[in-house]
Amino acid sequence: TGTALSAEELEAGRRAYQLDRRHVFHSWSAQELITPMVITRAEGSWVWDGEGNKLLDFSSQLVNTNIGHQHPKVVAAIQEQAGLLCTVAPQHVNAARSEAARLIAELTPGDLNRIFFTNGGAEAVEHAVRMARLHTGRYKVLSAYRSYHGGTALAVNITGDPRRVANDYGNAGTVHFHAPFLYRSQFHAENEAQECQRALEHLETTIQLEGADRFAAIVLESIPGTAGIMVPPPGYLQGVRELATKYGIVFIADEVMAGFGRSGKWFAIDHAEVVPDLLTFAKGVNSGYVPLGGVAISEEIFATFAKRVYPGGLTYSGHPLACAAAVATINAMREEQMVEHAASLGTDVFGPGLAELAAKHESVGEVRGVGAFWAVELVKNRATREPLAPYGSSSPEMNELIAACKSRGLLPFANFNRIHVVPPLNISVQDARTGLAILDEALTLADAHAED
Numbered sequence: 451t452g453t454a455l456s457a458e459e460l461e462a463g464r465r466a467y468q469l470d471r472r473h474v475f476h477s478w479s480a481q482e483l484i485t486p487m488v489i490t491r492a493e494g495s496w497v498w499d500g501e502g503n504k505l506l507d508f509s510s511q512l513v514n515t516n517i518g519h520q521h522p523k524v525v526a527a528i529q530e531q532a533g534l535l536c537t538v539a540p541q542h543v544n545a546a547r548s549e550a551a552r553l554i555a556e557l558t559p560g561d562l563n564r565i566f567f568t569n570g571g572a573e574a575v576e577h578a579v580r581m582a583r584l585h586t587g588r589y590k591v592l593s594a595y596r597s598y599h600g601g602t603a604l605a606v607n608i609t610g611d612p613r614r615v616a617n618d619y620g621n622a623g624t625v626h627f628h629a630p631f632l633y634r635s636q637f638h639a640e641n642e643a644q645e646c647q648r649a650l651e652h653l654e655t656t657i658q659l660e661g662a663d664r665f666a667a668i669v670l671e672s673i674p675g676t677a678g679i680m681v682p683p684p685g686y687l688q689g690v691r692e693l694a695t696k697y698g699i700v701f702i703a704d705e706v707m708a709g710f711g712r713s714g715k716w717f718a719i720d721h722a723e724v725v726p727d728l729l730t731f732a733k734g735v736n737s738g739y740v741p742l743g744g745v746a747i748s749e750e751i752f753a754t755f756a757k758r759v760y761p762g763g764l765t766y767s768g769h770p771l772a773c774a775a776a777v778a779t780i781n782a783m784r785e786e787q788m789v790e791h792a793a794s795l796g797t798d799v800f801g802p803g804l805a806e807l808a809a810k811h812e813s814v815g816e817v818r819g820v821g822a823f824w825a826v827e828l829v830k831n832r833a834t835r836e837p838l839a840p841y842g843s844s845s846p847e848m849n850e851l852i853a854a855c856k857s858r859g860l861l862p863f864a865n866f867n868r869i870h871v872v873p874p875l876n877i878s879v880q881d882a883r884t885g886l887a888i889l890d891e892a893l894t895l896a897d898a899h900a901e902d
């Protein structure tokens with residue numbers, strides 16, 4: 451590690467870039483307006499770009515590689531499984547899948563003991579909603595405006611993120627609501643308790659006005675991630691649980707991003723000690739080494755499908771390579787106490803470190819988060835809270851900030867007017883501080899666009 455790339459690696463990187471521009475169609479992009487970054491190599495919390503520059507990965511590749519890059523135990527487990535059995539159809543039993551399901555059932559809260567495997571987060575959300583519809587015999591779905599649930603047809607319709615709008619081909623029964631977000635409160639709330647109470651009243655009113663007996667599911671990220679890491683106020687998730695129970699609505703906690711240790715607990719909903727009816731996961735379950743996601747299912751919803759066919763499936767459901775990677779990931783996380791480490795990074799490093807940056811930089815409107823899951827919200831004006839990029843778009847000011855981070859050796863996760871601090875859970879305290887120091891320098895540029 452730490453060595454410069456060889457001439458061959460540099461040449462391979464250049465060729466990869468040329469071929470990419472000629473043949474690869476990129477997600478969420480105007481194809482000719484992007485300059486995607488080449489990543490040639492990665493290890494732990496570090497990646498190497500096409501020019502051989504070493505960057506600290508504060509993005510975890512879309513908040514995915516929770517255990518860092520190329521963890522030797524997980525690489526070895528994938529290699530071992532590949533030597534044994536690479537693929538098996540979902541109707542057969544496979545040891546890697548059985549053990550992955552056992553471990554996930556053990557970690558998820560309450561009686562979420564049955565695991566349906568998918569290839570990623572969007573499919574997990576799709577299947578969770580379908581299970582809820584079949585279970586309740588109802589159709590409508592509630593989800594938050596500031597949310598991201600995936601890029602497939604149903605998942606993007608449930609998503610509240612502005613990217614949904616470009617994909618709008620009619621209402622598939624989704625009703626959006628405002629989840630709590632005190633910094634940009636929809637409820638004119640002045641504190642967390644007010645925000646919480648008013649958000650719950652708004653949710654209940656929405657349910658009643660839209661037909662209390664029509665809702666199959668409420669889909670909610672336990673901590674909304676892509677939309678800005680809005681840690682819910684105390685009592686909110688308990689309140690949602692109560693409303694879901696009161697109106698017979700299936701509570702789907704989307705833990706695709708927040709789950710598997712990101713928040714400093716195995717699942718973000720564990721902070722509230724709430725048990726949902728269905729829990730969707732992906733990403734951190736095996737750190738993204740092989741595509742994997744799934745739905746953890748309560749015994750009550752399982753009972754619906756005990757004697758009745760569940761009409762859904764995927765060729766790769768419970769793929770052995772992905773499941774072997776999940777088993778090795780979860781074991782490594784436990785052995786190396788990564789969830790505990792993420793929690794202490796939040797309280798000892800990112801919490802105080804980012805608060806210091808917020809106090810120092812005029813361009814920082816708010817920092818918020820928990821564990822290894824933090825957002826820095828950039829503004830042009832702290833009083834008006836005008837964002838440094840409009841909601842749903844980038845801006846030259848944000849692009850300048852991102853470039854400043856990269857040129858100083860930090861790969862950030864940026865979304866609209868926010869920089870998210872989401873490194874691997876096992877990043878060293880020293881590397882975490884190095885990343886914050888680079889962010890500190892880069893924010894000085896953003897300050898030039900902020901007015902007091």
Ligand code: PMP
Pocket residue numbers: 512569570571572573575598599600601671675676704705706707708732733743
């Ligand atoms: N739900 C949440 C909360 C997510 O963060 C994401 C991905 N960022 C998804 C669902 C969709 O996952 P995927 O991209 O694996 O389909």
